[in-house]
Ligand SMILES: Nc1ncnc2c1ncn2[C@@H]1O[C@H](COP(=O)(O)OP(=O)(O)OP(=O)(O)O)[C@@H](O)[C@H]1O
């Protein structure tokens with residue numbers, strides 16, 4: 001117990017960074033995902049093409065590699081040297097935007113054509129149709145998949161320790177190496193579990209709220 | 215007054231109808247009949263502005279409507295075969311959405327109109343239900359109310375009795391007749407012949423009266 005209290009401050013520090021990466025990624029990549037999913041359906045071939053390549057790469061390579069690539073790669077190629085935290089957030093945003101875009105694309109496709117026809121003969125313009133007809137339905141359809149990604153994101157944040165960022169995982173690893181005990185890892189695991197449980201409850205609640213219609 | 219002139223439509227070189235011309239006057243119900251696949255829905259979609267025609271013209275109350283399939287307007291009130299109600303909105307919200315955001319009516323105005331339509335179509339007790347909670351006949355009436363709320367120049371129904379039992383069919387008939395007595399211009403697509411006869415209007419048989 002005494003030992004736990006002793007290592008808790010450093011773990012909480014790590015937790016702070018983990019949550020920072022988590023929330024920044026979520027807040028930026030959710031709206032970006034909407035935009036990219038619209039680009040995927042653009043009239044312009046070039047835009048669709050670029051978007052598809054981007055999504056293929058992001059989904060087809062490990063996030064771990066992407067983190068290392070952005071952090072070390074950009075400086076090796078003499079492009080720019082990003083601070084660790086910024087490099088990590090950039091990578092996570094790029095990666096998760098791609099996943100969210102795919103999810104939203106599916107959600108948009110799931111809106112029946114008749115809904116658009118119904119809106120059009122009532123005189124709604126494109127924006128009104130998106131805002132009042134399609135979007136609410138898309139949000140409902142994508143919520144379970146978005147929820148899965150949110151849980152994945154919590155766990156994926158542990159990958160940032162490879163470039164030496166002091167997240168929860170790294171805080172635990174330092175304590176384990178120093179004190180030769182597994183207790184820090186157990187604590188770290190408990191933290192992740194707690195986080196994923198909290199977000200699961202939140203997502204379930206939102207899903208339930210959206211279940212007032214079929 | 216709806217007036218269709220020389221309307222022609224083909225899909226990939228196959229003519230569905232050619233030089234289709236007719237008029238429907240206020241207080242008149244035109245029934246379009248014909249076997250499956252003959253082009254009834256295709257015509258309705260052109261009238262609704264949803265798909266393009268090759269040539270011809272559509273005039274409604276002295277105003278020319280576009281036939282390029284990109285129209286966005288409520289001049290033609292459409293009651294789709296599967297209704298296309300908005301599932302996330304209640305019956306009342308389905309009816310008031312367009313008056314509110316498209317016609318930009320005042321709340322007092324669209325609430326009053328909606329209340330009248332709900333009473334008229336016997337939907338008052340379902341006003342707070344969602345579409346999934348309604349029967350086919352009730353959905354049908356919501357679709358009619360939703361179209362009427364935008365005060366269209368013509369009402370067009372696609373197979374309004376498909377999937378309805380006899381009682382509901384009679385109900386649709388009496389609604390159409392009620393609107394007729396109020397001088398609405400109406401056009402009904404159906405392949406339900408007894409129903410077509412009960413409407414007592416002009417009948418246009420797409421399998422006989424239409425060139426292709
Ligand atoms: N998008 C399309 N591309 C090519 N052909 C089409 C398309 N839509 C409809 N058709 C064809 O046009 C013809 C008319 O179809 P339409 O849906 O208008 O028939 P309908 O008279 O409404 O039939 P039903 O009574 O079964 O509803 C059919 O042969 C159909 O295959």
Ligand SMILES: [Mg+2]
Nearest residue numbers: 254255256372
């Ligand atoms: Mg049809």
